[in-house]
Amino acid sequence: MPRIRPAHADDLPAISAVCLAAFNAAVAPSLSEAGIATFGSVAAADAFGARLQGDNLILVAEHEARIVGVVELKEGRHLAMLFVDPACQGQGIGHALFEAVLPQVRDPVLTVRASLNAVATYQRYGFALDGDVGEFNGLVYQPLAYAAPS
Structure with a gap:
């Protein structure tokens, strides 16, 4: 299983690459050019860098010194990103990232705006x-909403 740790500034290009690879493989084909462009701007390394300076927790899953997954918790109450490298999906990395972020949830309800292809995964969580x-x-x-354990 990969090691999960807080993201560092020098991780930002790899974080962006994992999110874009997973998005392009699974989500982009169902979206308009506008949607693809919107995601590209949100998942850019500098955009992650700006959010890392705010009230956002970004954790990465690292395997053999390579980032293979990322989760972003916004303001302790909203799951903003949860992506796993397409080559590493189906190995429990996304679930491990989700479990790792749960203790940091500060609201009774954790929310997410899931891409339609990810709804079943979030329901399993x-x-x-x-x-x-x-x-x-x-x-x-x-x-979607998740009743965070108190």
């Missing part, structure tokens, strides 16, 4: 549907 499918700048998502 214990999330429930929380509203209708929405769209933001071309990104199509399903709101």
Whole structure:
């Protein structure tokens, strides 16, 4: 199993690369050019760097000195990113990242705006549907909520 640790500034290019690779493989084919561009700007290394300076916790999964997954918790209450390198999916890395971030949740409810292909995965983690499918700048998502353990 990979080692999970807090992200450092020098991890930002690798974090961005993992998110973009997973997004391009699984999500991008179902989106408009606008949605793909929106995600590209949100997942850019400098955008992660700016969020790392704010009230966001970013954890990485590292295997043999290579980043293979990332999770981002925004303001202790919203799962902003959860991506695993496509070559490493199906090995429990995403679930391990999710479990690692749970103790840092500061709200009774953890929310996520999941890409539609990821809804079943979040439901396996214990999330429930929380509203209708929405769209933001071309990104199509399903709101879900998780009752964080107190």
